[in-house]
Every structure is written in structure tokens, then in C-alpha cells.
Amino acid sequence: MNFRFTQTAIDTENARRELQDLGAGGYASFEGWVRDHNEGQEVTGLEYEAFQELAVKEGGRIVAEALRRFPVKHALCIHRVGSLGLGEMAVWVGVSSAHRGEAFDACRFIIDEVKHRLPIWKKEHYRNGDSGWVNCERCAAEPQHSHAEHLHRAAATPREPV
Amino acid sequence: MQRDKAALEYQGKTQLDRAFELASRHVDEVFVSVRPDQFLDPARAQRPMIVDSVLGSGPIVGIRSALAAHPRTAWLVLACDLPFLSDAAIKVLLRHRDTSRFATAYRSAHDGLPEPLCAIWEPSAARALEEYQAAGGHCPRKFLIRHGAHLLDLADSRALDNVNTPEEYAQALATLDNLSPMQLKIQYYALMREQAGRSEETLETSAATPADLYAELAARYGFTLAREQLKVAVNSEFSDWSRKLAANDAVVFIPPVAGG
Numbered sequence: 284m285n286f287r288f289t290q291t292a293i294d295t296e297n298a299r300r301e302l303q304d305l306g307a308g309g310y311a312s313f314e315g316w317v318r319d320h321n322e323g324q325e326v327t328g329l330e331y332e333a334f335q336e337l338a339v340k341e342g343g344r345i346v347a348e349a350l351r352r353f354p355v356k357h358a359l360c361i362h363r364v365g366s367l368g369l370g371e372m373a374v375w376v377g378v379s380s381a382h383r384g385e386a387f388d389a390c391r392f393i394i395d396e397v398k399h400r401l402p403i404w405k406k407e408h409y410r411n412g413d414s415g416w417v418n419c420e421r422c423a424a425e426p427q428h429s430h431a432e433h434l435h436r437a438a439a440t441p442r443e444p445v
Numbered sequence: 446m447q448r449d450k451a452a453l454e455y456q457g458k459t460q461l462d463r464a465f466e467l468a469s470r471h472v473d474e475v476f477v478s479v480r481p482d483q484f485l486d487p488a489r490a491q492r493p494m495i496v497d498s499v500l501g502s503g504p505i506v507g508i509r510s511a512l513a514a515h516p517r518t519a520w521l522v523l524a525c526d527l528p529f530l531s532d533a534a535i536k537v538l539l540r541h542r543d544t545s546r547f548a549t550a551y552r553s554a555h556d557g558l559p560e561p562l563c564a565i566w567e568p569s570a571a572r573a574l575e576e577y578q579a580a581g582g583h584c585p586r587k588f589l590i591r592h593g594a595h596l597l598d599l600a601d602s603r604a605l606d607n608v609n610t611p612e613e614y615a616q617a618l619a620t621l622d623n624l625s626p627m628q629l630k631i632q633y634y635a636l637m638r639e640q641a642g643r644s645e646e647t648l649e650t651s652a653a654t655p656a657d658l659y660a661e662l663a664a665r666y667g668f669t670l671a672r673e674q675l676k677v678a679v680n681s682e683f684s685d686w687s688r689k690l691a692a693n694d695a696v697v698f699i700p701p702v703a704g705g
Contacts, residue, residue: 315705332635333704334697336681362704374705394705402678402697403704404635416636417703419670 285350286342286360288335293361293375304356307379311386313394315374317367321417325410331364331373334402338362345396353389355380360393362403373405450607451525452488453614455621461488464525471535472521478507501578504562505585509578512571519544524562526607528617531651533661534604538565540664543595547573550594554602559594561585563605600660601653626651627692629658636700641666655679655696656686662698670700 295312302310317329346358358378367373376393380386397403408414451461458466461477468475477492484496498510504524511520521539523530534551542549542565550564562585570592577588599605608614629652632645641662652658655677662668676699677684690696 331704332638334632334634334678334699337678337683337697338704340681341683398705399702401702401704402634402676402699403702404700405703406635416700418701419636419703 284339284343285346285358286339286362288333288339288362288364290363290365293363293372295372295375295377298359298361298375299377301359302357302377302379304379306381307356308381309383309386310377310379311383311390312375312377313390314372315394317369317371317373319369321407324407324413326369326407327410328369328408329367329373330406330408331362331367332404332406333362333364335364338401338403341401342397345393345400348396349378349389349393352392353378353380353385355385355389358389358393360397362397362401364403449488450609453526453528453608455528455618459488460528461492461525464523464527464530465492467530467532467535468521468523470532471539476511478504478511480506499575499578501583503583503585505574505578505583505588508561508566508585509571509574512566512568512574516571517568519568520566522562522564522566524607526609527563527605528608528621529601529603529606530563531601531604531657531661533652533657533664534563534599534601536664537597537600537660538563541595541597546595547592548589548594550589550596551599551605552596553605554599559586559589559596560605561589564589564594601657627690629690630693630695631658631662632695632697634697634700636670637668637698640668652690654687654690655684655698658690658696659686659698674701675699 299310319326342360346360349358356379360374360376362374363372374394374397376390378386378389405417406414407417451459453460455463465475465477476495477489479489479494480497483489495511495514497506498513499506508522538549538551544567546567547570548564548566550559550561553560573592574588582588608617626649629648629650630645631648633641633643638644650658650661652661656672659672677686678697678699679688679694681695
């Protein structure tokens with residue numbers, strides 16, 4: 284499996300070992316960590332939730348695409364789900380290849396696609412006690428489409444004729 | 446069509462019965478609008494009726510008679526020849542009702558004009574309708590165009606298709622066979638899980654596509670995200686919004702993602 288989820292801390296040592304290849308001259312990795320702030324808010328922790336059945340398929344397709352596009356040896360991505368504290372690792376990407384350039388490029392490609400394409404959501408918990416689903420709450424508050432406005436009104440003022 | 450459209454049968458029930466039952470699920474009391482000469486018609490006689498009480502002909506007379514019979518009540522007016530009309534479409538109409546207008550109605554998916562016979566008519570329309578008819582008007586659609594009803598777009602473009610010829614009747618029968626309620630499994634994630642108050646459910650629905658299903662569920666749960674902000678997956682693969690749903694499909698709406 285070139286893409287998988289874990290409920291517990293990502294074991295980078297073992298993951299890195301899966302990429303070893305005598306033809307590889309190097310390995311590049313990316314680690315995504317839980318940061319203590321986002322868009323002006325102080326963050327105290329995160330919850331990750333995933334539609335795993337689809338995300339594992341689509342994640343596997345992303346890594347397979349990277350292997351086709353870049354002349355690299357092996358690539359692997361592991362994503363955490365559940366509650367994470369500050370500083371914990373949320374995602375890990377590793378790529379081994381003959382030369383360093385392709386390893387960096389493939390690593391960057393994989394993390395960028397993972398962020399855009401996989402059905403994974405994160406809820407931030409803030410110092411002030413609030414929480415919110417990243418990319419969902421703000422856009423919901425400022426709908427782009429008249430359709431969205433209808434749904435808003437529906438939620439706000441359900442009235443039925445007598 | 447040389448037959449009474451209200452008496453046409455779909456799925457073992459007359460369209461009058463289907464429309465009556467549909468309306469009964471959404472409002473407190475339902476009446477059948479009849480002309481004086483239909484008063485003894487056995488198909489209609491078993492139901493509470495409102496007999497035309499004003500002069501003239503056509504549906505405008507039925508609407509005015511209802512408003513005259515119960516002058517302080519708003520009326521959900523439904524034609525008896527709309528075999529595809531769904532609970533979801535009625536719910537959306539009720540939720541978006543604008544009591545400050547004479548009526549809340551759907552825009553026809555065919556010509557963009559108001560559909561007066563699947564609409565909520567407000568008590569305030571009674572006098573304007575009377576004046577309109579006194580001035581020679583007879584078409585409730587033109588009345589709504591002139592007076593600017595609150596208009597809504599249909600989630601399912603076929604919902605108000607009506608049946609006027611034997612060919613259309615045969616087609617409607619075939620389509621309804623495909624549309625009969627089926628069970629779907631819905632899973633909810635993240636914001637939508639919280640708004641739906643559940644992570645999954647099995648649902649009996651006649652939604653034909655993921656787009657129809659989202660309209661139905663958004664009306665039920667008040668989802669804050671517009672369909673345009675979502676993707677949808679059917680049976681664990683990304684899907685088109687217009688894909689035809691089949692029994693036991695598993696549907697997941699995918700709000701904006703934030704992995705990594």
C-alpha cells in the first residue's frame with residue numbers, strides 16, 4: 284500500500300525502511316505538523332477525520348501518478364486520523380530515487396495533491412474555546428451562490444403555511 | 446388526452462389520490478377543487494371539496510374559490526397532473542415561502558415562467574386576483590408574472606412535468622417505475638456529520654440523482670454548504686451529480702477538504 288492511514292503516531296523509521304533500494308542515491312521526506320496558530324487564531328489541537336475507503340484509493344492513485352511522472356524508486360504517504368496535539372505529525376511523505384531532484388519534486392507533488400484531492404477534514408480547536416472545520420465554516424458563512432443563500436434562509440427561518 | 450387526468454393511475458393509484466396524499470403529508474387540511482358539475486363525480490366525492498364559487502373557468506376560479514372559502518388561509522395549490530412531484534419539491538417550496546408576495550412558486554424548467562399550479566397562494570392575493578379577472582384576465586401564470594411572485598428553481602428539472610398525451614402517459618409510467626422509492630445508504634463526515642446529527646443512515650427516497658438527494662437532505666437538515674461547494678461519491682468513487690442512483694447505492698457528500 285503506497286498510501287495508508289494510522290490512528291497512532293506515524294512510525295517514520297519503519298516507513299523510511301520501506302523505501303530503501305540499493306539503486307537509490309537518496310531519500311526526501313515531508314512531515315506535516317500541528318501548528319499552534321491558523322488564520323489569526325491560537326490553535327490548541329486538531330481532529331482529523333477521513334472517508335477512508337475513498338481516500339485510500341485516491342491516495343494510492345496520487346502516489347502511482349508520482350511514480351509515473353517522476354523517475355523515482357519508491358514513494359509512500361501516511362496520514363494520521365483522530366485527535367492530535369500541538370507538534371504532532373499529521374502526515375508523512377517519503378520518496379527514494381537515484382538523484383535528489385526527482386525525490387524532492389515527487390515529494391512536493393504528493394503532498395500538494397493529498398491536500399487537494401483526498402476526502403480528509405480537520406477540525407481546529409482554539410484557545411478561546413471555539414472550534415471549526417477548516418475550509419468549511421468560512422465559506423459556508425459567505426456563500427458564493429444564490430443556491431447557498433437559499434439553503435441559508437431555509438436553515439434560518441423554516442416556516443410552514445398553516 | 447380525452448381522459449380525466451386526475452383519474453389516470455400511476456403505481457396502482459389515481460393521480461388525484463397521489464396528489465392528495467402528497468399534500469396531506471405537508472399541510473393540515475387538503476381539499477379537492479371541483480367545478481359544480483364534478484360535485485357528484487365518484488373519483489372526487491370521497492374527498493373534502495371546494496366547489497367553484499366564482500364565475501369563470503379554469504384554475505384561476507379554483508384558486509379564488511379556495512381563498513374565498515378560507516380567506517385567512519394560505520393555500521398550497523397543486524395540479525392533479527404532476528406525477529413526478531415529490532415531497533422534496535414541496536418541502537423546498539414551504540421552506541422558501543415568502544408571505545410578503547402574492548405567491549411562492551417554481552420557475553418552469555422549460556420556459557422559466559412561474560408555475561401557478563404548484564405554488565403557495567397567500568390570502569393577500571384574493572383581491573388582486575378578483576381585479577385581474579374583472580379586467581378580463583384568466584391566466585394565473587400571467588397574473589404571477591405581472592405581480593412578481595417569489596420564484597424558486599427546481600432541484601429536479603422534471604418535477605413539474607405534466608402529462609397531456611397518451612404517449613406522455615406511457616413515458617411517465619415507465620419513468621416512475623424507475624423512480625419508485627429505493628433504499629440508499631448515506632454516510633456523513635465532518636461538518637455535514639455534525640449538521641445531520643448522525644454519521645450514517647439508510648434512507649427510503651425517490652431522488653433520482655445525487656443532486657436531487659442533496660436537495661432533499663439539505664431541506665431536511667439545513668446543511669449550510671451549497672451543492673457547488675461539495676463533491677459527491679457513490680459506492681466509494683467520485684461521481685457526477687447527475688449520475689442515476691440505483692437501489693442500495695452508498696452516497697457520501699464531500700465538503701471542502703483539508704488534509705495534510
